[in-house]
Amino acid sequence: MLIVQGQDIAKDFGSDTLFSQVNFQIEEGARIGLVGANGAGKSTLLQIINQNQAASSGQISTKKQLSIGYLAQNPQFKSGNTIYEEMERIFDYLKEDERNLRNLEKQIANTTDNQADYEHALQKYDYLQNKFKADNGYGFRSEIRSVLAGFGFSEERFNEPALNLSGGEQSRLAFAKMILEQHDLLILDEPTNHLDIDTLNWLEKYLHKYPGALLIVSHDQYFLDHTVTEIYALERATLKHYHGNYTRYLQQRTKNLQLEQKAYDKQQAQIKNTEEFIQKNIARASSTKQAQSRRKQLAKLDRLAKPQDYNQQINFQFTFEQASGNDVLSVKQLTTGYDDKIMSQAISFNLKKHERLGIIGHNGVGKSTLIRTLVNKVPPLAGNISWGMNVKAGYYDQTLNRLTSNKDVLHEVWDSHPLMNETDIRNILGSFLFQNNDVFRIVRDLSGGQKARLTLCKLALEHNNLLIMDEPTNHLDLQSKEILEQALKNFAGTVLFVSHDRYLLNEVSTKILELDAKESQIYLGNYDYYLAKKAENQALNNDEKVVNPTATSNKTAGNLSYREEKMRQSEQRKKQRQLQKLEAQIEQLEQQISDLNQQMLAPENIQSYTKLQDLQTQLNQLNQLKDDLEEQWLKLSE
Known part of the structure; x- marks a missing residue:
């Protein structure tokens, strides 16, 4: 059953058209991803569907009494309720039913004289109890605890005032509250912001069971691949529909572009042949009528536009001037931290040439502190860091603070490479989408995505053989992430990076370093391998507990016959x-x-x-x- 339908939706801003002729359908239980370049109008379309904005033209139809949950970008809790009380408010109607059941129980116990009143009270109690059970009245408190735990709120924090939470925590609490409200349609605009990997994994599993429809905008390709079954793409100012998840959409889009190019090339060849025939025969008495006929046909021809990729994309690669030795980095029993916060784990790992090490762990476990220790921003508290021969390291800081705020884009790069001429600098900046007058924009006025692209541009020009990167995909749109992923995969040097982007970890990493509060652990594979290995180890531990609770299992994948x-x-x-x-x-x-x-x-x-x-x-x-x-x-x- 359709719950939302859009027909010929358009949105204009003055004389500019953001999109037009947009048609879409959302069915009950649908799992839809909405994608497109930054500025294409994704958030605007979401707000039109949620009736926060009006379309310039077209019509939105919804089923009667449609309930929509819209994830606000910057929610705030001001009521003074605790974390748990904010969640419990959703179920005030169940708490009222619960009170009515208790009152009916007392009434039944005290009604002994009047048989009719007794029967009536029993019938009323039976109806209300069945309704209470169907509405999960006996399980809603357990569900609250489960969802709060999934979003990273431990029971010790349930009584904290919600208004005292940080911005990221308030966003997580608002998300948790919204999914418990069981809307017919959830509209999620960048829902993975502020969520660590464990929370994302939990959320994906929860959304698989969510009974309502989902409409999701996200820059997290791994999340889209694991939650949606169809894609609507805002491309060339209109909406196109694709079946499958995000990866399948990319495949279909590439195939469509190839077919468009093939049709265009075929038509161009026909046009060329026709023009040559006209030119040769228009002056000949024997064939002039044929030439005139073909000229008329050519004039009426509906000419295909030259196919272009749907969005402008950055285009770069990482290179180095001198290769490092085979041993790039050795870390032994390293303890990191600051005076007021010391990380308790002793970190050990080796990094060889050509390896790409992805570092993961809970928020606050010390991933960025480890990176800052390796690049001499924070002194090590204990342990040893040993660098290999000819290692030249470049550093990408997730805070983007390595840029000079009062310089323009051109001189931010040129001042670091004064021997290069302006044309070369501008060509390189153009490959990172800083074109024409964009190069004269002041750095402090750039968006987060633009600052990220400028930082990548500067890093690419350093020609390091080791890249040390802290959350490199933050601020980047999906298309830019894809280019970065390819650049890192094609890099002939060595990469060490911290990320919560599971797609990047899966595509780029050749091994994973997991940090937790007490230790570090190396996994010799990508992120999917890490997940499989964790699940395997957990299963082995569980089997061993059943067979012999006091023993520890030592059978691993390497011990299989x-x-x-x-x-x-x-x-x-x-x-x-x-x-x-x-x-x-x-x-x-x-x-x-x-x-x-x-x-x-x-x-x-x-x-x-x-x-x-x-x-x-x-x-x-x-x-x-x-x-x-x-x-x-x-x-x-x-």
Whole structure:
């Protein structure tokens, strides 16, 4: 069933059109990602759907009494309630039902004389108890605790005043409160801000079970890949629909661009051949009529525009002037921190040439402090740091404080490389999307994304053989992240970086360093390998506890027998084939669903209630089948 439909939506700002001819549909339980370049109008479209803004033209239709939850960017709690009380307010109606049940219990106990009153009270109690149970009256407090824990609020903090929380914590609390309100549609604008990796992993699992529809704008590709099943992309000032998650959208978009280029090239060849025929034959008496006929056909031809990539993208690579030795960095029993906060873990790891080490851990565990210690911004408190031969390290600071606020963009780069000429500097800046008069903008007036691109530009010009980066994807849009990921993967040197961006960790890392409050642990693979290894170790520990609670398991993947390993690989290949088969079936159903939705929009069908009913019945059947297949896919993938 459709809950929201947009038809020919446009938004103008003065004489400028942000987008036009926007059409979309949101069904019950849909999982939609809204993507597009910064400034394309994603947040504006979300506000139009949420009726915070009016469209310049077009129509938004919603089902009756539609409940929408919209995640505000900067929420504030001013009531004086504690963290737990703010969450509990959502369920005031259940607490009222609970009080009514207690009162009815007393009434039943005290009603002994009048049989009719007794029966009436019992019936009323039975109805209210069933309703209370159906509304999760016996479990809502447990759900509050579970959701608060998922968002990083321990029970020790439940009685803290909500208004005393930091901005990031208030955003997390507002998010937690909103998803418990069980809206028909959740509109999430950058929901992954302020969330660490553990919270993101928990949130993805929770949203899989969320009964309402989701409409998500996010720069976190890993999050989109694991939460959405369709994409609406704001491209070239209008909206395009794609089936699948974000990765599949990228594949489809690339394929579409290739098809457009092929059609354009074919038409251009036809135009060239026609023009040559006209030129050769227009003056000949025997063939002038044919030439004139073709000239008329050519004049009427609807010419295709030259295909262009949908968004401007930065374009750069990291290079170095001198290679380092094979041993780049050795850290042994390192303790880091400041006078008022000392990290208790002793950190040890080795970094070899060509390796890309991703560092992860809870917020506050000391990841950035480790980076700052390695680049001599903070002195080590204990332990040893040993650098290899010819190591030249470049540092990317997530605070972007290495820029000079009162310089313009051109001189921020030029002053660091005075021997380069202005043309070369401007060409390099152009590859980071600082073009024309943009190079004269003052640094302090730049957005976070622009400052990030300028910092990357300066880093690329240093030609280091080791890149040390602290949250390099903060402030970057999806397209810029993709270019950075590719640049790091193609870099022939060595990379050490802190990130909560799981897609970057998965695509770039060759090993993972996990920090927690007490220790550090190395995992020899990317982020998916890290997750699999953690799950495997947890399963082994659980099995060992069942067999022998006092023993510790020492069987790891490396101890598997050859036979066991072959069986595991065979089972994995079988599951992969099943997944691919399910994905193909789901994609086919999605296309059928899309075709039916288009038929329902046809004027001849809109005017026929009987026809619409038939189409809706078919649509419901296909959606049910798709849900069943997606459930099978989810269980198999887990």
